[in-house]
Each structure stands twice: as C-alpha cells, then as structure tokens.
Amino acid sequence: MRVINRIIVHCSYTKPSMDIGVEEIRKWHVEENNWSDIGYHFVVRRDGTVESGRPVERPGAHAKNYNNDSIGVCWVGGMAEDAAVAEDNRTADQSEAIFRLLQELQQEFEGAAVLGHRDLKGVKKSCPCFDVRTWYVESCTNTRKKEPRERKRGSVKTGLLNMTFKSLLWITLKGWRLYRYFRRR
Template identity: 45%
Template sequence: MRPVNKIIIHCSATPEGRDYTVAQIRDWHVKGNGWKDIGYHFVIYRDGTVHAGRDINQIGAHTTGQNTGSIGICYVGGLAADGKTPKDTRTDAQKKALRALVDRLCQQYGINRRQVYGHNEFAAKACPCFDVKKEFRV
C-alpha cells in the first residue's frame, strides 16, 4: 500500500443534470491527455453510487504537484446547464455519498479532516465548485 496523507475533491466539469460514467471520464483522460488511466481514484455518480477509478494503490493524475500521497475523488457535475458556469450541482445523494466516502477513507488511512481539500486550493480553478474547507474541515 502506498502512503496517503490527503484527499482532494474534484468535479467532472460537466453540465448539471447529465450522467457520465467512469469509462467516459477515463476516455477523456487517456485520449485527451495521454494519461495511462483515469486520473481519479473514485467517481461519484449523480445517483450517489461510488465507482472505482484508478487503482487506489497507484498514484493519481488529478492535481499537479499533489498526486503523490493523495486520493482523488470526483463527483459528476460542477457546471450549470449552460456547460460553462461553475456551480455546485451535487445531488443530495452525491453529498451523502461523498461524506461517507471521505469519512471511510480518513479512517482507513488515518487522514486528519484538515487534510481534505478542494482542487481549487492547489490550482486557479473553480473545481469542485463548493467550499470543501467549510464542509469537511470544520
């Protein structure tokens, strides 16, 4: 097992109300970026189901300079229906699933809640389009 000390939360930057799969995101990352796999370790669908992405024992490709020692979680959504405007589009099911997944991973890896971040804390992006610090590090 690789050492893990933080969790970084992302959105898929896709329009609200539309479903996307791990396979589609993997395709974007492999074909569009030339990566060997999907960048995230977990993807949360709009119905709240949690799906495995990149193997948890492999370093992710989700946050420049922060991939070693981190777990990347992505929820499907993050843009308004126009496909351009950042927006917290998480469904209630996604919020509940994200909370449960973060809790489980923090316990499993001994991660302090202060080590749960949004992608926007490491890059000039809106992603994940909600205040991770307010929701998870309080």
C-alpha cells in the same frame, strides 16, 4: 501501500444533465490526454453511486504536484446547465455519498486532510465548485448532533454516520479549527 496525506475532491465540470461515470472520464483521460488510466481514484455519479477508478495503490493524475500522496475523488457535475459557468449542483444523493466515502477514506488513511482541488497551493481553479473543508466539518458536526445522548462514557459507536468526538480529532488542524468555530455558534 503509499502514504496518503490528502484526499482531494474534484468535479468533472459537466452539466447536471450529463450522467457520466468512470468509463466516460477514463475515455477522456486516456484518449484526449494520452494518460495510462483515469486520473481519479473514485467517481461519484449523479445518483450517488461511487465507482472505482484508478487503483488507490497507484498515484493519481488529478492534482499536479500533489498526486503522489493523495487520493482523487471526483463528483459528476459542476457546470451550469445553460452556460459554461462553475456551479455547485450536487444532488442530495451525491452529497451523502461523497460524505460517506470521505469518512471511509479518512478511517483508512488516518490523518489525511480533506480538501478541494481549489484549496491546493498554487491552484487557481473553482474546482470542485464548493468549499469542501467547511462542508465536510459541518457535515461531521451535524452527524454528531444526531447521535443518541444516552451512550455510556467510553463506548464507541460504529458505522460511518455515527461519528464520535474521537473521530473528529483526526480531522486536519484547519478542519479542527473550523469544527471548534462552528461548535461555538
């Protein structure tokens, strides 16, 4: 298995009325870009369905100079309905599915940083149309606040939405700093 240091979130830059998935994006990437397969490893549809794209064992084609050690996650949307303008138009189902997928991937690839395409050095894009790092840390923090308080010391909760303090330690250094910043508020 290849080493994964980053989980990079993208948007398809499509209108919210376009409910596309892996097959449509694969067709664009193969026919228009002459790639061997879809560039992303996962696609999150408007209804929150997570579809598998390129196998995780193979490097993606989603972030130039970062493909060899990353996983690409694409959510469908990102363009305003009435103009070719970037817009965070994720549905609630998409946001929840993206969060769960990122947690699963971070559990599998411990220490992998979660970030947006626009956060990569040298990238001048709005993709994925929201601040992934801040959103992810806030989502992890909010999930932690919902946990029951009567847990015994040292007990471990299982499940993706029951993130414990120990799990937060695996968030990247920048993510950890954001977590501490929001925790103080």
